Amino acid sequence: MRTWFKMLSKRQIQWLYGTLAAMAVIILIGIIIQPEREEVSAESFYLDNSIADIAPTLGVTGKAFAKELKLDIEVSKKLSLRELGITEEELQHAVEHLLSHEDTMIKYYIFAALVLGALIYLVRLGRPDNSDIRQKKHWYPNLPYLMTLIITVIFCGFAFGKSPNPMESAVKLFKTIAGLYPDPFFKTIAFLFFLLLAVVGSKIICGWACPFGALQELIYFIPVLKKLKKKKIPFWITNTVRGIIFIIMLLILFGLIGSRKGLVIYHYINPFNLFNFDLEENTILIAVAIFLIVSFGFYRSLCQFICPFGFISWIFERLSIFSVRIDHDLCTKCGACIRACPLDSAKAKVEKKKIQADCFSCTRCLNVCLIDAIKYTIAGKHTCKKSNVF
Ligand code: SF4
Ligand code: SF4
Numbered sequence: 525m526r527t528w529f530k531m532l533s534k535r536q537i538q539w540l541y542g543t544l545a546a547m548a549v550i551i552l553i554g555i556i557i558q559p560e561r562e563e564v565s566a567e568s569f570y571l572d573n574s575i576a577d578i579a580p581t582l583g584v585t586g587k588a589f590a591k592e593l594k595l596d597i598e599v600s601k602k603l604s605l606r607e608l609g610i611t612e613e614e615l616q617h618a619v620e621h622l623l624s625h626e627d628t629m630i631k632y633y634i635f636a637a638l639v640l641g642a643l644i645y646l647v648r649l650g651r652p653d654n655s656d657i658r659q660k661k662h663w664y665p666n667l668p669y670l671m672t673l674i675i676t677v678i679f680c681g682f683a684f685g686k687s688p689n690p691m692e693s694a695v696k697l698f699k700t701i702a703g704l705y706p707d708p709f710f711k712t713i714a715f716l717f718f719l720l721l722a723v724v725g726s727k728i729i730c731g732w733a734c735p736f737g738a739l740q741e742l743i744y745f746i747p748v749l750k751k752l753k754k755k756k757i758p759f760w761i762t763n764t765v766r767g768i769i770f771i772i773m774l775l776i777l778f779g780l781i782g783s784r785k786g787l788v789i790y791h792y793i794n795p796f797n798l799f800n801f802d803l804e805e806n807t808i809l810i811a812v813a814i815f816l817i818v819s820f821g822f823y824r825s826l827c828q829f830i831c832p833f834g835f836i837s838w839i840f841e842r843l844s845i846f847s848v849r850i851d852h853d854l855c856t857k858c859g860a861c862i863r864a865c866p867l868d869s870a871k872a873k874v875e876k877k878k879i880q881a882d883c884f885s886c887t888r889c890l891n892v893c894l895i896d897a898i899k900y901t902i903a904g905k906h907t908c909k910k911s912n913v914f
Contacts, residue, residue: 525667531652531659543644547637554633564623566616571606575599580706582622588704591786592618624800625692628684632717635733638676639721642732645669646725646885646900647846663891670745673738681735686796690718690734690833695773695788702777704786722837725900726847730827730834731884736795737827740819741886744866749821759868759881762828766835773832795826823866824884838882846902848883848890850874854897861889861898870898 532540562581569578579589579601586601593610600608605615650664686692693715700711721729730737744753772781772789779785793811803809818825827834841847850861850873861870870889872880890900 525665527662528652528665531655531662532649533653536649536653539644539648543641543649547641550633550637550640551630554630558630566619566623569615569619571610571612571615572604574604575601575608578605578619582619583626583706584622585704585706587786588699589618589622591704592622597786621802624685624797624802625687625696627688627714631680631684631688632714634679634684635718635721635729638672638680638733639724639728642672642728642885643725643846646728646887646890647902650887650890650900657894657896660891660893660896664887666745666887669732669887670742672732673742676733676738677735677742680733681739681799686735686794686799688714688718689736689796690722690729690837691736691790691794691796691831693718694833694836695790698774698777699786699788702786718833719837719840722833723840723843724845726841726844726883726885727834727837728846728885730837730882731886735799736815737824737884739798740815740824740826741884743816743819744823746820752821753823753866754863756823756866756868757828759872759879763835763838763881765829766831769830770832770835790830790832793830827882827884828867834882841880841882844903846900847885848873849899849901849903851897851899852876854895856895856897858894860892860894864888864892 564581568581575586575589575593579586582589584592587597590597590599590601593605593608593614595608595610645668650668652659652662655663680689693711696705696711697715699705700708705711718729721733731741732738769789775781776784776787776789792805792807794808795812795815797803797805797808798812803812815826848870855874857874859874862874864870865888866886867883868881869883871877873883885900887900889898892898
């Protein structure tokens with residue numbers, strides 16, 4: 525890391541400090557224009573209130589609140605909760621759960637700042653200007669990535685709670701379409717915000733700024749189970765599972781299968797609850813434990829097998845403005861980047877596959893190529909100068 529820093533050109537140092545300043549400004553703006561929050565708690569509501577009285581204050585539709593109370597979503601919204609047979613405990617549980625999904629607006633600014641920093645590091649700073657391939661071991665040191673992941677877990681996770689997050693933005697969009705949230709405009713903008721942060725650099729929001737993604741990544745960095753880490757499950761299997769779960773989620777949510785219209789199956793395994801220390805439901809506790817334990821030997825199991833945002837952003841990944849690109853005129857197919865990549869992504873790029881695995885912009889492949897055929901660069905740009913070839 526120290527050598528990398530010393531090797532940076534004057535221009536890159538300016539980029540570094542300019543980027544840090546821009547990140548600070550973005551977060552400062554977020555703090556300044558953070559809207560005042562109305563203090564709402566479970567104690568603000570009574571059993572004499574109806575669903576129609578309470579739902580708007582919680583920012584959900586009557587259907588969503590009925591579902592949260594484990595009632596039929598078509599139940600009368602005018603009757604008091606007492607008449608509907610709801611107990612104090614059930615009311616409190618439902619309100620607390622919905623409040624835990626309330627967006628903390630400052631997090632949007634933190635996500636944007638982190639993605640900006642990550643992008644500049646990947647495109648402009650990771651590889652010192654005028655260094656050649658003999659110095660590649662100093663390119664893209666792990667420390668900036670690890671520090672960003674830790675900041676992500678702390679600030680996009682534990683400090684400000686689970687909402688918003690990319691996975692939730694995708695789920696909320698479909699819940700809004702199903703009539704469970706009242707404000708389609710804001711939910712669509714929130715989803716598009718995360719999607720934009722996913723395509724500005726290849727899945728960069730997932731790779732660098734999603735709190736549960738970061739937690740999995742940090743655990744994966746721990747140097748244990750190295751043999752297991754070399755084994756990868758083929759992308760067609762992981763993506764098929766992820767796609768099938770996504771389609772089943774939609775079919776149940778819209779009531780096309782089963783009798784629980786409005787139900788979101790991800791709710792039972794939502795690991796982002798960890799950031800609110802809300803692990804009361806056994807299924808969530810088990811899911812969090814599995815995702816985290818598996819991360820010691822397997823890369824991002826949640827992202828590969830389950831996450832709906834992971835699936836949707838994979839569909840859009842081909843539109844990425846910046847990403848890992850390989851110069852096929854130089855590439856000898858030696859497999860160095862394929863071995864470094866925790867997924868099938870580098871392999872698909874080397875083999876020019878039409879359907880490619882997700883790339884999380886994790887940097888692992890960017891300092892292993894012996895002939896400088898791989899770079900993180902803008903779409904369409906040729907990756908290398910032959911003069912750099914060693
Ligand atoms: S794919 Fe992984 S990193 Fe991306 S939003 Fe989902 S959980 Fe987070
Ligand atoms: S190692 Fe794989 S996932 Fe990481 S940046 Fe390279 S291609 Fe993407």
